[in-house]
Amino acid sequence: xxxxxxxxxxxxxxxxxxxxxxxxxxxxxxxxxxxxxxxxxxxxxxxxxxxxxxxxxxxxxxxxxxxxxxxxxxxxxxxxxxxxxxxxxxxxxxxxxxxxxxxxxxxxxxxxxxxxxxxxxxxxxxxxxxxxxxxxxxxxxxxxxxxxxxxxxxxxxxxxxxxxxxxxxxxxxxxxxxxxxxxxxxxxxxxxxxxxxxxxxxxxxxxxxxxxxxxxxxxxxxxxxxxxxxxxxxxxxxxxxxxxxxxxxxxxxxxxxxxxxxxxxxxxxxxxxxxxxxxxxxxxxxxxxxxxxxxxxxxxxxxxxxxxxxxxxxxxxxxxxxxxxxxxxxxxxxxxxxxxxxxxxxxxxxxxxxxxxxxxxxxxxxxxxxxxxxxxxxxxxxxxxxxxxxxxxxxxxxxxxxxxxxxxxxxxxxxxxxxxxxxxxxxxxxxxxxxxxxxxxxxxxxxxxxxxxxxxxxx
Amino acid sequence: xxxxxxxxxxxxxxxxxxxxxxxxxxxxxxxxxxxxxxxxxxxxxxxxxxxxxxxxxxxxxxxxxxxxxxxxxxxxxxxxxxxxxxxxxxxxxxxxxxxxxxxxxxxxxxxxxxxxxxxxxxxxxxxxxxxxxxxxxxxxxxxxxxxxxxxxxxxxxxxxxxxxxxxxxxxxxxxxxxxxxxxxxxxxxxxxxxxxxxx
Numbered sequence: 001x002x003x004x005x006x007x008x009x010x011x012x013x014x015x016x017x018x019x020x021x022x023x024x025x026x027x028x029x030x031x032x033x034x035x036x037x038x039x040x041x042x043x044x045x046x047x048x049x050x051x052x053x054x055x056x057x058x059x060x061x062x063x064x065x066x067x068x069x070x071x072x073x074x075x076x077x078x079x080x081x082x083x084x085x086x087x088x089x090x091x092x093x094x095x096x097x098x099x100x101x102x103x104x105x106x107x108x109x110x111x112x113x114x115x116x117x118x119x120x121x122x123x124x125x126x127x128x129x130x131x132x133x134x135x136x137x138x139x140x141x142x143x144x145x146x147x148x149x150x151x152x153x154x155x156x157x158x159x160x161x162x163x164x165x166x167x168x169x170x171x172x173x174x175x176x177x178x179x180x181x182x183x184x185x186x187x188x189x190x191x192x193x194x195x196x197x198x199x200x201x202x203x204x205x206x207x208x209x210x211x212x213x214x215x216x217x218x219x220x221x222x223x224x225x226x227x228x229x230x231x232x233x234x235x236x237x238x239x240x241x242x243x244x245x246x247x248x249x250x251x252x253x254x255x256x257x258x259x260x261x262x263x264x265x266x267x268x269x270x271x272x273x274x275x276x277x278x279x280x281x282x283x284x285x286x287x288x289x290x291x292x293x294x295x296x297x298x299x300x301x302x303x304x305x306x307x308x309x310x311x312x313x314x315x316x317x318x319x320x321x322x323x324x325x326x327x328x329x330x331x332x333x334x335x336x337x338x339x340x341x342x343x344x345x346x347x348x349x350x351x352x353x354x355x356x357x358x359x360x361x362x363x364x365x366x367x368x369x370x371x372x373x374x375x376x377x378x379x380x381x382x383x384x385x386x387x388x389x390x391x392x393x394x395x396x397x398x399x400x401x402x403x404x405x406x407x408x409x410x411x412x413x414x415x416x417x418x419x420x421x422x423x424x425x426x427x428x429x430x431x432x433x434x435x436x437x438x439x440x441x442x443x444x445x446x447x448x449x450x451x452x453x454x455x456x457x458x459x
Numbered sequence: 460x461x462x463x464x465x466x467x468x469x470x471x472x473x474x475x476x477x478x479x480x481x482x483x484x485x486x487x488x489x490x491x492x493x494x495x496x497x498x499x500x501x502x503x504x505x506x507x508x509x510x511x512x513x514x515x516x517x518x519x520x521x522x523x524x525x526x527x528x529x530x531x532x533x534x535x536x537x538x539x540x541x542x543x544x545x546x547x548x549x550x551x552x553x554x555x556x557x558x559x560x561x562x563x564x565x566x567x568x569x570x571x572x573x574x575x576x577x578x579x580x581x582x583x584x585x586x587x588x589x590x591x592x593x594x595x596x597x598x599x600x601x602x603x604x605x606x607x608x609x610x611x612x613x614x615x616x617x618x619x620x621x622x623x624x625x626x627x628x629x630x631x632x633x634x635x636x637x638x639x640x641x642x643x644x645x646x647x648x649x650x651x652x653x654x655x656x657x658x
Contacts (some may be wrong), residue, residue, distance in 0.1 A: 014652040015645075020627025024643070025652055035495035035544065048643065063491065077491040084493045108583070121658060128543040128567060142567055144545035146574035147636070154642035156649055160625070162566070193479055193537030196566060226540060228566050260658055292478050292540070359505050400487045400542075409512075421482040421541060 003164045003270045004233050005199045008139045012122045014156055021158040026365035029151045030107045031094075033085040034402070035126030037350050038086040052155045057116055059097035062108045064395035069100035070414050072403045078403065092152075093226040105368020105394040108132040108336035112216060113370050115245025119234040119261040124151060129336045129365040129418065130229070131222040135215035136242065137234030137264050139199070142223060162228040163197055163273035166266070168204035171280035176452040178346065179214035180338060180416065180435035182206070183221035184286035184296045186278070192294035196226035198274060201266060206280035207232060212241035213342035220337045221418055224293040233265040239297050285451055288420045288433040289317055295420075299438055299450045300324050314422055315430050316410075323432070323448045330413040331362040331443040332425070333436055335399035338416035339367025341374040343436040348380045350440035350456050356388035357446030363405055365397040366390055387444070401426045414442040460497065462576050464606040464632040467557055468614070470529035471602055474521055474593045479534055481568060483508060487542075500546055501553025506592040522554075526598040526609035533590060534561040538579075539568025548575040558604050560611065562587050570642060573628055574637060580604060580611050580622045591612060606632060 002010075010445065014023040031039075036058070043049070050056060056354035063078035073079040082099065089096035092446035097110065104110070108129050111117040119137035124130060126148040143157065150157050169182060187194075200222050202215075210218065215232045222230030232238075239258055242248045249257040284298035290311035303312070305319045310385050312318060333339075344366065356362055364384065366372040372394060375381050381391055398405040399417035401424070406412045409428025416439050417424075420431035432448070437458070441449040451458075488536045489503045508520050516523040532551065535631060538561035548571040551559065557571060560580045572579045582590070593600045603612040606629065612619035624632075631637060642649075 011658070014648055017627045020625045023642070023648075025649070034490050038545075041493075041495065042639070046639070046643070051646075051649070075491075081491050081493055125547075126543060128541065130543075142543040144543055144567060144571035144574060146545060146639070147570065150642055153639055154646065154649055155653075156642055158627075158638045158641065159570075192540055193563065193565065196537065196563065214579045223541075226510070226537065226565060292480065294478075311562050373608075383478075402487050402490065413591075419482070419541060421480045423486055424482055427486075427507060427512075 002267055003265045003272060004137070004201055004264055005139060005164050005231065007264065008120055008122065009161060017158070021136070022162045023156050024122060024159050025156055026124050026151050027055060028116060028123045029056045029148070030111055030123070030125035030130070031056060031085070031148065032062055032107050032127065033060040033081045034062045034147050036088065036148055037081065037084045038145050039152055040092065042149040043092070043152055046153070048153050050094065053093045055155065056094045056152065058085060059092050059104055059107055059110060059112070060085050060099050062396045062400065064099050065403050066363070066392035066395050066405055069393045102369050105370065106339060106396055108220065108334045109367030109371065111158055112136055113245065113368060115242055115248030115407050118242065118248065119238060119264050121433060124157065128223045129220050131227070132216050132220040132336055134219040134222065134229050134231035134240055135212060137231060137261065139229065139231065141229040162199045164201070165195060165198040165200045165227070165274040165276070166203055166272040167276045167278070169202070169206040169278045170204040171206055171279050172209070173206055173280045173283060175458040176285055176437050176456070177283055178435040178437060179210050179217040181283055181286045183218050183224070184288065184293065184433060185283045187221065187225045187294045188286070188296040190225045190294070192224060192292045193226040196221070198227050200227045200230040202230055202232050205309050208235065211342060212237055217337055217339065224418060234261045285435060285438050287438060287448065289315060289323060291295045291315065291420055291422050291431060293418065293420060296433070299448065324450065326448045327412065328360055328414050328442045328447060329411040330407050331360055331439050332413055332415040332417060333439055334363070334365030334367060334397055334399045335417035336367065337418040338436050339365060339371060341371050343416065344371070344380055345459070346376070346436040347440040348383045349459065350437055350451060351387040351444050352383050352455060354387055354444040356443055359446045360443050362389050362443050363392060363398055365392045366394050368394050370454045398425050400424060413414065414439050414448065460576060461637065463635045464576070464578060466606065467530060467560050467604045468601055469531045469614045471531040471533045471560070471590070471594045472521055472527045472529060473533045473591055475535060475591055477535035477600040478537045478540055481539055481544050481547040484539065484547040485544065490544060490546050493550060497553030499553070500550035501555065504550040504554045525578055530555060531602055531604070532556045532559045533594060534559060536562035537550040538564050540565040543567045545571045545575070548577055552577050560587070560590065560602070576632065578604065578606065578632065582611060582620050582622065586618065586620045588616065589616065631641055
């Protein structure tokens, strides 16, 4: 009568501190350049080494430029942060995927695609979007830098066990509706703090029908409704995705692993602290209109009359306004949310045979070099180029604008990333979150457009 | 910074907004520093609300209002949502806040505050609303946060409320001890766990 989350969590409890947190064993720690330097400093100050260095995988992604990665990084502060990670990895003997090497990319894209994130694992990273890895059936969550230091020093973390929530979505998603829309819809329903204190299991036929890429997108956005993390029980889709990946078990070990992974599901009579049900048919293509991801609506909807004024003033919108036809300045395809191959396929399917609108600057940033290679193998790069788009090099890019990819103040950006907070994509930038289909529709029409109104062969 | 907590009595800085995300507490462009220099982060706390585009302080923002000051920040619901950046907690501590009283906290940020000896105090909506009323009417109004008793008191009205803090964290705060100190002292249990694993 246990939930999947309980099963994985409980199997990793080293001990419970009386009236306190649990000491949770961590199988995998990912580190990027932004939230790790102070943790390494902490280890040096305490005079300790990494307890299990083989479990730690590091790569830069936040500061990496998306052009000319073979040249020195121009911003000296970014460059220093990138170099610090490399130096720390060398000093502490950690696996490091350097910028502009075939293994590099956004940490949450690279982990699953290399088979480093596996069902049943506990996975952490100093990054809130670590929830992404829950898609493989793992307990994965974001932590702060002090906690990164804890895991480096002891392979453990002290955590209060969150509550359990199951969100079931049944039925079939409509044409042109994606996992991103599903997540934006859930955030709209739950608000940005609605799942705070909970770990979410996504279930139901619409979730089962999602590809691995779709599940990664859905779990990625768990944090945007406040959840500690989100996961999907592993199934044939998961096994098929993981089989043959570099770090996935091989041969007999694979068979044994799958046998165990098949037991990783919530029991029939499992009791969740909270249960929610939604119908896939009710979910439209979504966009956001405000300054947190919970402020979403149907792409052809109107901004609620009850919206608070501060976010709308920032966005330059008014209550009751319809956004269809609203001019767009920038389109960003990428991020740990929508930087995978399926997202590029979706974008390409819309722009195929069309042309980028003259008023739109488009940044198309693959989530990893592996995604970039897949794009080229499938000749999607040619489709994109014919339509007037060019591919950039992998990294977090305009999702949080720590590199040079900043949206100018006052400009409207339709973005496949995860956050529309004030200034997130650049000081004064106005972000409208959307799926790759909706972003592509905006890119070719130059205005907010319902992708379903274009003649597209939606997969 | 590790410091011992007992009883804090202070005036408050009221920031009456819900869903204050960590991108507002400290924007991403200040995350490139590789040090833990709290002054740097504190100087840039709420940077884009605190300063106008020309770099001068925005007089309409509460941190620039000379009437308000103190070691307690008052905020609305879901404080610290979004990014896991611990830099947000460093900025709050670096500015000089020791306590944040809010309606609720985002999970990761709450942990980050605790790990940096900033105390997150979640209070009920009526209590919070009264606190805001008190502080907005009288910026010098004092609030007491009693850690041993886990009690927060609006000294102007005498009304108080208890707040949640598990015994372990309370012990850490009162003794200036952090989680890593604890974990490093329990290595043998970790090795025992590793040896006994089935999967």
